[in-house]
Amino acid sequence: MKTNAEKNTKTTTSNDPAVRPLSTPRQLKAEMAVSEELAVQIEQQRQQIRDLLEGNDQRLLIVTGPCSIHDEEAVLDYGRRLAGLNEQLKDKLLIVMRAYVEKPRTSVGWKGLAYDPARNGKGDMAEGIRRSRAVMLKLANMGLPLATEALNPLVMRYLDDLISWTAIGARTSESQTHREMVSHLPMPVGIKNSTDGSASNAINAMISARHSHHTLGVDVDGQMAMLDTPGNADTHLVLRGGHGLTNYDAESIAAALAELEQGGCHARVMVDCSHANACKDHARQIPIAHEVVAQRVAGNQGILGLMLESFITAGRQNDSGELQYGQSITDACIGWDESERLLRDIHAQL
Numbered sequence: 001m002k003t004n005a006e007k008n009t010k011t012t013t014s015n016d017p018a019v020r021p022l023s024t025p026r027q028l029k030a031e032m033a034v035s036e037e038l039a040v041q042i043e044q045q046r047q048q049i050r051d052l053l054e055g056n057d058q059r060l061l062i063v064t065g066p067c068s069i070h071d072e073e074a075v076l077d078y079g080r081r082l083a084g085l086n087e088q089l090k091d092k093l094l095i096v097m098r099a100y101v102e103k104p105r106t107s108v109g110w111k112g113l114a115y116d117p118a119r120n121g122k123g124d125m126a127e128g129i130r131r132s133r134a135v136m137l138k139l140a141n142m143g144l145p146l147a148t149e150a151l152n153p154l155v156m157r158y159l160d161d162l163i164s165w166t167a168i169g170a171r172t173s174e175s176q177t178h179r180e181m182v183s184h185l186p187m188p189v190g191i192k193n194s195t196d197g198s199a200s201n202a203i204n205a206m207i208s209a210r211h212s213h214h215t216l217g218v219d220v221d222g223q224m225a226m227l228d229t230p231g232n233a234d235t236h237l238v239l240r241g242g243h244g245l246t247n248y249d250a251e252s253i254a255a256a257l258a259e260l261e262q263g264g265c266h267a268r269v270m271v272d273c274s275h276a277n278a279c280k281d282h283a284r285q286i287p288i289a290h291e292v293v294a295q296r297v298a299g300n301q302g303i304l305g306l307m308l309e310s311f312i313t314a315g316r317q318n319d320s321g322e323l324q325y326g327q328s329i330t331d332a333c334i335g336w337d338e339s340e341r342l343l344r345d346i347h348a349q350l
């Protein structure tokens, strides 16, 4: 006797994908609901980030955490440590934790907890999205504002009420679909320069996203729908370097700020200390962060904040055999001890 799910599963030799049913966003959000108190907390955290963006709050925005979530236990451990540190540093830093469950890949590779939670290639997205929401809910309940990269607009439908800051990655900042999505996301969004190092695509994305769009999407009940988006003006540029070139130096930041002003955008940038800026060497994040904070201390108010890739154990590992606890299986991260020292040092530097 076949279950309904089995009956609905279609395998075919044509190019049609096999279809597996999924709960609707409304169902999953009801099952793992945000309490009224948590909803207020998240809205306040979004507003605090908007205040930084507007220059009404002088704190430095720090988006920090693992490159990707593969082991919820280790991520919750990181979250507890970060929440404790946040209490001590929150007068000068607004710390937001990376909770990344979707990974854009250069070609192929593991695409994140939401796509393949068992990391066995079976791609059980029903389980992946459920586990993504569960871990984010626990982190948010620790009092931490959460950051994620919005890759598939449908995935975001299941998670958006938990997120305070969203990234559009270097590989998607030129995509019209992503710009339309940003135009109806309910939180501030950082848009990364393209992988070639150019900020222009990201600035065009900011211009596009602040406008309203008519587009297709799904509603919270999974119904295909025409969406009339309101536009999102709460966006900023994230400089992450590209093609062997870094862009965290004063000259690159000044050029980006001038281009932002020309486009009528918030002339505020976040520097991603990792990725191409660190030339894939996680340890370089530390001197880069200090250099950027020094520019800010010297008076450059265009510097909104920093992004760090940080986990418990430094470095990265291949996803095979016995795994090191709290170590990234995607990009290399700085470890907890260096991260704590760095955040305390930045706090003292400000």
Ligand SMILES: O=C[C@H](O)[C@H](O)COP(=O)(O)O
Residues within 6 Å of the ligand: 067, 103, 104, 105, 106, 107, 108, 109, 275, 330, 331
């Ligand atoms: O942040 C993560 C990676 O840089 C990004 O997902 C690309 O990864 P890949 O080049 O290993 O595929």
Ligand SMILES: C=C(OP(=O)(O)O)C(=O)O
Residues within 6 Å of the ligand: 067, 100, 104, 149, 168, 169, 170, 171, 192, 240, 272, 275
């Ligand atoms: C994929 C990421 O960054 P980028 O888009 O800059 O490569 C990331 O921050 O995880």
